[in-house]
Amino acid sequence: xxxxxxxxxxxxxxxxxASREASPEVEARLRVQFQxxxxxxxxxxxxxxxxxxxxxxVVFFAVPNRKPPAPAPVRGVVTQPVVVQPEAALAVPVKTxxxxxKSATRPQEVVTDFFPLMDPAPPFERGQLLRxxxxxxxxxxxxxxxxxxxxxxxxxxxxxxxxxxLPRAIRFVSFELK
Amino acid sequence: MSESDEKLLGRMLEGDEEAFTALYxxxxxxxxxxxxxxxxxxxxxxxxxxxxxxxxxxxxxRFDGSRGPLLSFLYGIARNRVLRRIEKExxxxxxxxxxxxxxxxxxxxxxxxxxxxxxxxxxxxxEAYREAVVLCDLENTSYEDAAAALECxxxxxxxxxSRGRAMLAQKLASHMARSVT
Numbered sequence: 179x180x181x182x183x184x185x186x187x188x189x190x191x192x193x194x195x196a197s198r199e200a201s202p203e204v205e206a207r208l209r210v211q212f213q214x215x216x217x218x219x220x221x222x223x224x225x226x227x228x229x230x231x232x233x234x235x236v237v238f239f240a241v242p243n244r245k246p247p248a249p250a251p252v253r254g255v256v257t258q259p260v261v262v263q264p265e266a267a268l269a270v271p272v273k274t275x276x277x278x279x280k281s282a283t284r285p286q287e288v289v290t291d292f293f294p295l296m297d298p299a300p301p302f303e304r305g306q307l308l309r310x311x312x313x314x315x316x317x318x319x320x321x322x323x324x325x326x327x328x329x330x331x332x333x334x335x336x337x338x339x340x341x342x343x344l345p346r347a348i349r350f351v352s353f354e355l356k
Numbered sequence: 357m358s359e360s361d362e363k364l365l366g367r368m369l370e371g372d373e374e375a376f377t378a379l380y381x382x383x384x385x386x387x388x389x390x391x392x393x394x395x396x397x398x399x400x401x402x403x404x405x406x407x408x409x410x411x412x413x414x415x416x417x418r419f420d421g422s423r424g425p426l427l428s429f430l431y432g433i434a435r436n437r438v439l440r441r442i443e444k445e446x447x448x449x450x451x452x453x454x455x456x457x458x459x460x461x462x463x464x465x466x467x468x469x470x471x472x473x474x475x476x477x478x479x480x481x482x483e484a485y486r487e488a489v490v491l492c493d494l495e496n497t498s499y500e501d502a503a504a505a506l507e508c509x510x511x512x513x514x515x516x517x518s519r520g521r522a523m524l525a526q527k528l529a530s531h532m533a534r535s536v537t
Contacts, residue, residue: 179525179532187474187528188493194471195494198392199385200405208380208409209373215413216371 218318229295229319232310233337233345285353292338292347293320302346306339309351317350361426362419369416380409383427386495387434393490394438396479400445404437424504431497431505435487442483477527485520492517 315329338347359375361383367375384405391404411433412419419429478489487506491497492513499517503510 179529181521181525184521184525184528185493187470188478188489188524190467191471191474191478192494192496194468195389195392198389198398200388200402204384204402204406204409205377205380207406208413209377211410212373212376212413216373219371 229312229316229345229348232312233295233339235310288352288354289336290322290350292349294347295337295345302340304341305346308337308339310335310337316348320348322350362421365412365416365419365426368413376413379412379426383430384409386427387430390431390434390490390495391438393475393478393494394435394483394486395441396475400438400441404434404441407437408433424501428497428501428504431491431502432507435505439483473528473531474524477524477531480527481520481523485516485523488513488516489520489524493521 311332312335313329314324314331314333316335317324317333318329334351336349336351337345338349340346359378361379364375364379364382368379387408388401388405391401392398395401395404408430412430419426423429478486478494481489488502491502491505492499497505499510499513502513506513
């Protein structure tokens with residue numbers, strides 16, 4: 179059989195199947211997926227803006243050596259900046275392995291590991307750790323699971339701010355009564 | 357003039373559902389048929405089509421226009437899914453009733469019989485030759501675009517196509533010989 183005859187036979191097959199296509203159900207399912215992804219993206223955008231806005235507020239109000247001296251911390255948003263050594267904090271295993279800090283007077287505080295906010299991160303010498311309140315949707319931004327009905331709830335987080343005032347990393351905090 | 361695939365993709369990635377629908381309706385047919393001719397199964401072809409466009413929704417930003425047109429990108433995703441399915445399920449036998457048409461004239465029966473022989477012969481080709489034949493001969497994809505989809509040089513596509521056709525000629529000739537005797 180010659181190659182021309184083969185090509186002719188293939189053309190016949192191609193013509194016979196030219197109108198074959200996926201069923202309308204596939205399109206319907208994909209459109210649902212597309213819409214649900216759109217909603218997830220909207221939440222993520224909100225979380226990013228909320229994080230950025232909170233971090234900017236924190237930096238504006240709480241970074242020391244400002245002139246005039248920094249105002250009192252905003253109640254409910256920022257408490258007691260703490261100077262930390264960043265190298266240890268930024269060694270980021272991005273899993274939800276948890277560490278526990280004990281306190282005699284307060285409920286036990288449970289924190290996640292740090293999640294980097296800059297990629298790639300510029301060199302880092304010193305920084306400050308600032309406690310902020312964010313919507314729970316911010317946790318989704320770093321890949322942590324959050325129930326849909328809890329996205330608008332507030333959660334506490336520690337933002338690691340570099341000397342130049344840029345937020346470098348974030349970790350989330352919860353409290354357990356024991 | 358209709359909007360290019362790449363422009364539709366850009367709008368789709370911004371969240372425009374209308375653009376996604378237009379792109380899907382334009383390109384689902386070729387993707388579906390590629391999977392159908394590679395596996396012989398309409399059910400798998402549907403699954404693969406859905407997976408390909410889901411992948412486009414999730415990671416459409418990975419598309420790089422300098423490496424080929426969007427359809428080649430979609431064929432590339434479909435190819436990976438199809439090869440995975442073939443590996444997993446070893447599907448090559450088409451279900452006869454899936455391809456039955458509405459005509460019942462004798463000539464059409466003869467023609468359909470021939471077409472079904474060709475389909476079976478294509479499905480019996482080794483995957484590397486089958487995908488070249490399906491893309492270039494059944495979907496009329498250019499050698500360049502097929503090379504982009506198959507991630508190989510154009511020369512490789514040409515040689516696989518030529519070898520695939522030769523194998524088909526052999527298979528069809530032996531089938532015809534069996535029919536005569």
